[in-house]
Amino acid sequence: MDLQQIKNRFGIIGNSPALNHALNVAVQVANTDLSVLINGESGVGKEIFSQVIHSLSARKHNPFIAVNCGAIPEGTIDSELFGHEKGSFTGAVDSRKGYFETVNGGTIFLDEIGELPLGTQARLLRVLEAGEYIRVGSSKVQKTDVRVIAATNKELLEYTQTNKFREDLYYRLNTVPIRVPALRDRKEDIPLLFRKFVTDFADRYKTTPVQLDDAAKDVLINYPWPGNVRELKNIAEQISVLSTDKIISGSVLKGFLPEHNYSRLPVLAGGAGAVSQTEFANERDILYKLFFDMKKDVNELKKMFFDLLQNPSMAQHAPMYTNDNSNRELNSVPTSSQPVFIHHNGEAIQHHEDVEESLSIVDKEKELIIKALKKHKGKRKDASLDLGISERTLYRKLKEYDIEE
Numbered sequence: 001m002d003l004q005q006i007k008n009r010f011g012i013i014g015n016s017p018a019l020n021h022a023l024n025v026a027v028q029v030a031n032t033d034l035s036v037l038i039n040g041e042s043g044v045g046k047e048i049f050s051q052v053i054h055s056l057s058a059r060k061h062n063p064f065i066a067v068n069c070g071a072i073p074e075g076t077i078d079s080e081l082f083g084h085e086k087g088s089f090t091g092a093v094d095s096r097k098g099y100f101e102t103v104n105g106g107t108i109f110l111d112e113i114g115e116l117p118l119g120t121q122a123r124l125l126r127v128l129e130a131g132e133y134i135r136v137g138s139s140k141v142q143k144t145d146v147r148v149i150a151a152t153n154k155e156l157l158e159y160t161q162t163n164k165f166r167e168d169l170y171y172r173l174n175t176v177p178i179r180v181p182a183l184r185d186r187k188e189d190i191p192l193l194f195r196k197f198v199t200d201f202a203d204r205y206k207t208t209p210v211q212l213d214d215a216a217k218d219v220l221i222n223y224p225w226p227g228n229v230r231e232l233k234n235i236a237e238q239i240s241v242l243s244t245d246k247i248i249s250g251s252v253l254k255g256f257l258p259e260h261n262y263s264r265l266p267v268l269a270g271g272a273g274a275v276s277q278t279e280f281a282n283e284r285d286i287l288y289k290l291f292f293d294m295k296k297d298v299n300e301l302k303k304m305f306f307d308l309l310q311n312p313s314m315a316q317h318a319p320m321y322t323n324d325n326s327n328r329e330l331n332s333v334p335t336s337s338q339p340v341f342i343h344h345n346g347e348a349i350q351h352h353e354d355v356e357e358s359l360s361i362v363d364k365e366k367e368l369i370i371k372a373l374k375k376h377k378g379k380r381k382d383a384s385l386d387l388g389i390s391e392r393t394l395y396r397k398l399k400e401y402d403i404e405e
Helices: 003-010 017-030 046-055 077-082 118-130 156-161 167-173 187-205 214-222 228-242 250-256 283-310 312-317 361-375 380-387 391-400
Strands: 036-039 064-068 107-111 132-134 141-143 147-152 176-179 349-351
Touching: 003 017, 003 046, 017 046, 017 176, 036 046, 046 064, 046 107, 046 147, 077 118, 118 132, 118 147, 118 167, 156 167, 187 214, 187 228, 214 250, 228 250, 361 380, 361 391, 380 391
Parallel strands: 036 147, 036 176, 064 107, 107 147
Antiparallel strands: 132 141
16 A cells, blocks of 8 residues: 555645655554654644554554543543552442553554653553553553554653653653654645645535635745644634635635734844754743743842842942932843942942742743633633643643632
8 A cells, every 4th residue: 555545545635755754654663563652743633643553553453542641630540541440449339441451452542641640651661561550459460462652742852851751661652753744844735735624614514615815825824833734624614614705815814813923932042052942842931941041140139239248348349229319320130129229338238128029930830821711711721722731731730729710
């Protein structure tokens, strides 16, 4: 079966080199039992690649199940994956088989693998290395023969450095990595996908497919598509249903596209020691970086003031506020502390009161969550997308910070 036949079978649209490479790797690894880690942003279609691998493998006649690890509460995920015994926890009125037991001989696709709790990660590692697991509340070791395909929209290697993900599990899963390109990285495929979607919706709603003029095509191709193929499909459906014109202009198309002002993000300077923009996964990470830099600046200023207290003779050479209203100067960086007032002779400090505002990451994260919920009128799903975290993580943060919705 060649690549085009596979695309037709699974409804994969596009011919970009990055997409073809990812699909070729999936085809080559399909007929093995190697673990596969599929990387890609949310909405790029990672689950389709897992279906391709399973359908072309020797396990194709055995069960296949897709599990969204971010959608299962932390307290029940072990039971879902590995099963439990009767009475092992409150509500366990009967014994229950887990996915690794029911899918024995087949393939399990673990989406959002980065959301797994550390304890569950240890259990999964044992399955991958020895094919063994233990039900919750049991001491009996059971065997399973399941191929694991995992997917993530996070950089798991960075998670290992902050102890959010087990390093040994990462390398065990990452036997064969597949990176699915973002939609903005395969611009030549955007018009093809849009045409396919509007044709499908026209068939469904018994209407004529909409078409784009040249200006609208430029808008479509140059939009960043943060939601990737999923967002493109939603926009195509909106236009098919709501547009009264069948020829869509650029201005009309812009009316359907959300405003994403990425120009507001800080630009990181180049040169020695410069940090690459790709090091930051999203706007929140850049914001955290700015908070840390701000904290460092404040600490340096506090140290300078402390040195002045210890050695008042330095004051006459330091740029500070003085107690002479006719001759005030401020040559230092603005800080969150109140000014230090010094006599002209530099011999006495009149007053110093440190009222530094909170630079706690926890406080700032809580503030961002509250703003996101307010912006999206309490809709958790939209707020989590805006924050760049899963809905399950947002739910956990709401409980942790005692935020009322």
